[in-house]
Amino acid sequence: MKLQNKVAVVTGAASGMGKSIAELYAKEGAKVIVADLNIEGAEVVAQEIISNGGVAKAIQVNVAKLEDIENMIDTAVSEYGTLDILVNNAGIMDGFEPVGDINDERWDLIFDINTKSVMRAIRKALPIFLEKGAGVIVNTASTGGLNGAHAGATYTASKHAVVGLTKNTGFMYASKGIRCNAIAPGATMTNIGASMKNINEFGMSRTQLSQAVIPRAGSPEEIAKVALFLASDDSSFVNGTVITADAGWTSAF
Numbered sequence: 001m002k003l004q005n006k007v008a009v010v011t012g013a014a015s016g017m018g019k020s021i022a023e024l025y026a027k028e029g030a031k032v033i034v035a036d037l038n039i040e041g042a043e044v045v046a047q048e049i050i051s052n053g054g055v056a057k058a059i060q061v062n063v064a065k066l067e068d069i070e071n072m073i074d075t076a077v078s079e080y081g082t083l084d085i086l087v088n089n090a091g092i093m094d095g096f097e098p099v100g101d102i103n104d105e106r107w108d109l110i111f112d113i114n115t116k117s118v119m120r121a122i123r124k125a126l127p128i129f130l131e132k133g134a135g136v137i138v139n140t141a142s143t144g145g146l147n148g149a150h151a152g153a154t155y156t157a158s159k160h161a162v163v164g165l166t167k168n169t170g171f172m173y174a175s176k177g178i179r180c181n182a183i184a185p186g187a188t189m190t191n192i193g194a195s196m197k198n199i200n201e202f203g204m205s206r207t208q209l210s211q212a213v214i215p216r217a218g219s220p221e222e223i224a225k226v227a228l229f230l231a232s233d234d235s236s237f238v239n240g241t242v243i244t245a246d247a248g249w250t251s252a253f
Contacts, residue, residue: 003025007030007031007032007085008032008085009033009125010032011061011089011117013034013036014038016191021224022049025085030085030231031080032046032055034046034057036060037060042058042059064117073121073125083125085136086122086136087231088139091140092109094106094151094154094196097154098200099153102152111161114158118162119165122180129177129178130176136179136231137181138182139180142162143250144156145162150207150210162182166181166240167240170241179230179238179239182242186250187249188220190220210253215247215248226243
């Protein structure tokens, strides 16, 4: 097992990529904190893991709230004694709004969830990692964090920020035994579309130009395999970078 006796926290783990990551980590021997705002869904995932012989605990977390993030990390330590792997996966989409149509409140919410939560969770986990001289951070970025044609201005900016934070963190703590990498999924079959409200027709029409060359949509399980690679010793020499998982979509431009 690649994660035997490791303790992992996975946000947004009640469904989609987070669910698949939590399940695969548990299968590979990790004790998993299944964190999500949807506590009912998180409980189902945790129970499935337990019924399959794994170890997991569900916890309700609104990643936009500092106290929830800090409690999430504290729970991992109180339940399992430490923290080895932090997966910042929770996120929401915008409505494809270009910058001229951005609403301040929506901008703030998306950044709180997609970006500030990542910073806060890393900040909370770092003292644990620094004390033990080891730790792994896996952030879910997006192909929208690498270019400007896959979402609206807010989501795009929030994910570009995650990419920058990932690279800076990987560099800053490279000599401390801490690795920080990100995954940039392309089109993936998840329920993130449920967070999209009041779709902007102009913005959507512009992004359709890039969507026309999507080779295929990926599965959450395919993204989870990348997350396992980044969490395990298989990627011991990989740090401060982004792995694009999009079936070759962004290689076209």
